[in-house]
Amino acid sequence: MAAQHGMPNLALRVLEETLGVSLPAAGDTADAVAAEGAYYLEQVTITETPEDDYGYEEIPDDNFSIPEGEEDLAKAIQMVQEQATDTSILEQKTILPSKHAVSEVIEDFLCNFLIKMGMTRTLDCFQSEWYELIQKGVIELRNIENVPDVYTQNMVLENENKNLKKELKHYKQAADKAREDLLKTQKERDFHRMHHKRIVQEKNKLVNDLKGLRLHYASYEPTIRVLHEKHQTLLKEKMLTSLQRDRAFGKISGLEETLQSLKKGCTYIVPEIRVGDICERENVSEGPTQKCLREARERNKCKTRMKDNTKDSKFPVDIQPDPSLYLCKENLCPSKFDYKLSNIFRLHELPVSCIALHPRKEILVSCGEDRLWKLVGLPKGTVLLTGCGHTDWLSGCCFHPSGNKLATSSGDTTVKLWDLSKGDCILTFEGHNHAVWSCTWHSCGDFVASSSLDTTSKIWDVNSERCRCTLYGHTDSVNSIEFFPFSNTLLTGSADKSLSVWDARTGKCEQSLYGHMHSVNDATFTPRGHMIASCDACGVTKLWDFRKLLPVVSIDIGPSPGNEVNFDSTGRVLAQASNNGVIHLLDLKSGEIHKLMGHESEAHTVVFSHDGESLFSGGSDGTVLTWC
Known part of the structure; x- marks a missing residue:
């Protein structure tokens, strides 16, 4: 206590x-x-x-030293002045x-x-x-x-010492962090330097390769020039030959008129003399020139007689589809995505370029680069009819709305119409300067439209058998063409990266749609016609609102090119045939993409059955795959 x-x-x-x-x-x-x-x-x-027991450490004063005798006086005075200056600075900094x-x-x-x-x-x-x-x-x-001040001053200094130690600790942490950042930055710098060196090496290599290619192409220029001159010469010879042929036809027609006038002027009947009759009487075969002249004369007579008896067709004004058909399909037919490969039809020796379904029957027609089209019965794949007549690869086909005729387009610059009951070519449209990529029927069945590599599209009148209109406006190849359902509106897709909407009656471009960054390979309407789908050479598929003529959505399924797009009967599923052999199915409601793997190589065409239960695709190996 x-x-x-x-x-x-x-x-x-x-x-x-x-x-x-x-x-x-x-x-x-x-x-x-x-x-x-x-x-x-x-x-x-x-x-x-006792306080005297505490041991104090003597600190030597090393701050001030007098130079040895060897140093001169001026240096010593200067040192004293520096010491005085330092002392004054310290006194200014330390304020008690x-x-x-x-x-x-x-x-x-x-x-x-x-x-x-x-x-x-x-x-x-x-x-x-x-x-x-x-x-x-x-x-x-x-x-x-x-x-006394000394005690309080010691406390103040102690507090300052503690604060300085805390700050020193923070500064050390900041220095460590800065050191780590510096090391990281140095590593990134070294990485970017190596990357830059590698890019410079690749650039130099590409420059050297480019120089080599330029020299290589320069060696071909003389040959190309010679071939171009030969081409021009052949064109001139062709023109001269056609003039001579027309002159010969004129002479023959003149001789026939003279012969007919002689018949009428004579009192007795002179039998008509024909080259074919003379050959038959004398049992001598016709020469190739006489035979060609006779066939050309007969063909000329038939065409002249047909053109005299026919008139140009008129574009229908009011074509109203039955909306109940589309509403029924959209409501009753559910969307299907779980297709499985069920059958493979080997129909062509070369790639399949187009597939079309008959509007009423279970029949499919396929066109190939082997210059043939084949009519196939479903579901067994029995070949019912084979058509040949084109002199180059086939690019597209389309059924007449009634289903009794077929239109085909080819690389031989022609469009041919075929009677499916006989399998014969009933009409050939000539007028394009380069290959024809696609063809389509008007809903009335009196007009056929075609698109060509010559940057134009043409509308052909089936009754008058002539070109009614040529559509100019695209600056590159027109790759696809399609009539808007039950209307006089045409949609074209071109390699100039644009889509165009045309009025078939006037041949004027009503609107152009821009948005693709690469060549447009195909474009199509939904069954109701309210939307447009298009695909380009980089695999990008775009959907457009046809009423507003504005893009709705863009889907990149690349980098493989998209060759063809088609909607199912409900308009809710879009199929795209890709160059990597995959069939992509796009659900327009959810945005999901489903893939069908079955083609060994490129897939060129795809089409849905009318009920949406089946899917048909054609590939570069000449086969048609059936998906159910």
């Missing part, structure tokens, strides 16, 4: 030195208190450690607070010191005895001075 209520001798000495007064000893205080009968204290002797600014009452100083050191029991003893002495009047507050 005495240790708890007694004042330590160290604290008493600090108070005596600070106040300049002598405080009563613990024993005297105890006797005085005992005399009054208020307190009972015991004297306890506390051994204190004034006495009044940092001074503190002795009572507060001791309390703060004891709290800081964690001496709570000593603090309680000090406070109880301190206030007891003040109340008794032993100590007067006005005689108490403040703590």
